[in-house]
Amino acid sequence: MQSIKSAKPKQTSTSCLAPAFRWAAYAMLLFASLASAQNTPIISGALGFLDSKNTGINFFQPVAAPVVVAPLGKHLLAESRFDLRGFYEPKNGTSGPYQGSFIGSTQYLQLDYLASDKMTFTAGRYLTPFGTYNERLTAIWIQKFQDAPLIFPIGTRTTGSSDGAMVRGVLVAKPLFHIDYIGYFSVSSSVAQFQAARAAGDRVDIYFPTKRLEIGTSYARFLQGTQNNSTGVHLWWQPYRFPLDVRSEYAHGPHAAGYWVEAGYRLSQLGGPYSLFGRLEPVFRMQQVFRNSPGPGDGLPAANTQQADFGLDYHFPHEVRLNTSYSRKFSATGNGNIWDVSLTYRFLFPMWRGHQ
Amino acid sequence: MKKKHSTWKHLPLPLIVFSLGSWLTWAQAVKPAPKNAAPSEKSATTVANPGERAFKANCARCHTPPEQLSPRITGTVLRHMRVRALLSPQDERDILKFLNP
Numbered sequence: 001m002q003s004i005k006s007a008k009p010k011q012t013s014t015s016c017l018a019p020a021f022r023w024a025a026y027a028m029l030l031f032a033s034l035a036s037a038q039n040t041p042i043i044s045g046a047l048g049f050l051d052s053k054n055t056g057i058n059f060f061q062p063v064a065a066p067v068v069v070a071p072l073g074k075h076l077l078a079e080s081r082f083d084l085r086g087f088y089e090p091k092n093g094t095s096g097p098y099q100g101s102f103i104g105s106t107q108y109l110q111l112d113y114l115a116s117d118k119m120t121f122t123a124g125r126y127l128t129p130f131g132t133y134n135e136r137l138t139a140i141w142i143q144k145f146q147d148a149p150l151i152f153p154i155g156t157r158t159t160g161s162s163d164g165a166m167v168r169g170v171l172v173a174k175p176l177f178h179i180d181y182i183g184y185f186s187v188s189s190s191v192a193q194f195q196a197a198r199a200a201g202d203r204v205d206i207y208f209p210t211k212r213l214e215i216g217t218s219y220a221r222f223l224q225g226t227q228n229n230s231t232g233v234h235l236w237w238q239p240y241r242f243p244l245d246v247r248s249e250y251a252h253g254p255h256a257a258g259y260w261v262e263a264g265y266r267l268s269q270l271g272g273p274y275s276l277f278g279r280l281e282p283v284f285r286m287q288q289v290f291r292n293s294p295g296p297g298d299g300l301p302a303a304n305t306q307q308a309d310f311g312l313d314y315h316f317p318h319e320v321r322l323n324t325s326y327s328r329k330f331s332a333t334g335n336g337n338i339w340d341v342s343l344t345y346r347f348l349f350p351m352w353r354g355h356q
Numbered sequence: 357m358k359k360k361h362s363t364w365k366h367l368p369l370p371l372i373v374f375s376l377g378s379w380l381t382w383a384q385a386v387k388p389a390p391k392n393a394a395p396s397e398k399s400a401t402t403v404a405n406p407g408e409r410a411f412k413a414n415c416a417r418c419h420t421p422p423e424q425l426s427p428r429i430t431g432t433v434l435r436h437m438r439v440r441a442l443l444s445p446q447d448e449r450d451i452l453k454f455l456n457p
Binding site for chain 2: 039040041042069070071077079112114117118120122135136137139141142168169170173178180182205209210212236238240315317318319346348350353
């Protein structure tokens, strides 16, 4: 259950949720109304149905994850992503009728100021930019595996989102390499939908576009309660010659360290990416977590854990994707099997007709 | 203990199948592309359009391209991607031309 729980957004009551969404909707509509016709605001995101059987416990999650993006003039951009999901599991653990609850979270609700070609300031609630998984792969229409990596909580505590300010951009952009940077500071918040920890951190990437190779480092300083540091390294490689995706991260936190390596190979060489077999993508992920001291409530496995994930994804037409996977977990607290199936539909529409 | 042993015994099987499948497709991939291949099937290093090259080098690293993209929203999508993917100014211009020629 550990890996699933780490990926789940924090549960909040629906009564707390409504005002947050209402204010968010008002803000987005205000921004949208000021956008120019060429940059029509969009509503994007995905609908999904997730099924998981984790060490004998089966549960379902219908999910809606809308994204709203609205430009405001030449230099401002308002964007947000919400995650609304039901969580249904057997009343008695492994048997009995299913009972459900509603979980909603605001993953980001931010205003970006495009100060120059190489610098953007962000204020509001944003995804904590530690490592690559949280910012790039948590969207349900992007992720190749339904479950987040085991080390996901390192550097992203407490909710994966931060409330505060961020500066990000491109430091150097040459044809052969780019150097990107991100720096951020977050305040502590216990407001429903906007829970965050007081923290600060940075990420620096070097990207070689001709090789599609990226190496980067992350740092986060947790500034509330017992202060501590988290560090991380990531490496991505996606060669042009064949459709292989290799993504990996290593992270070290105050009580544990670990890594994950994921490889996906879309079989697009078999008749093209839109052929019957070209839509298939076998994926594999290996991950390990090494506990060096107890860290209650840190979201990580309680003992040393290693897990192998085998997936088979199918990219249907019209932005529909089927992800299936089997995972085998080995841990001192108990071994287990995890079976996941998810169906997602990604959408992208202009918010209104606008002008061509 | 016996159960754990049998699990380990069967674990390599999917790995072997996956490796074999990947190797077979890789073996096909390293063959030279036919001269009349569609632009989308060529490797990015041989793509003449700088916008398409920039798209593959940035946006396509995380997600597949959307099947349809209205010209009305290309500016919005690109601005979103600029923030998310830390696009360089040149890449931003090239991708905009590519998405909205």
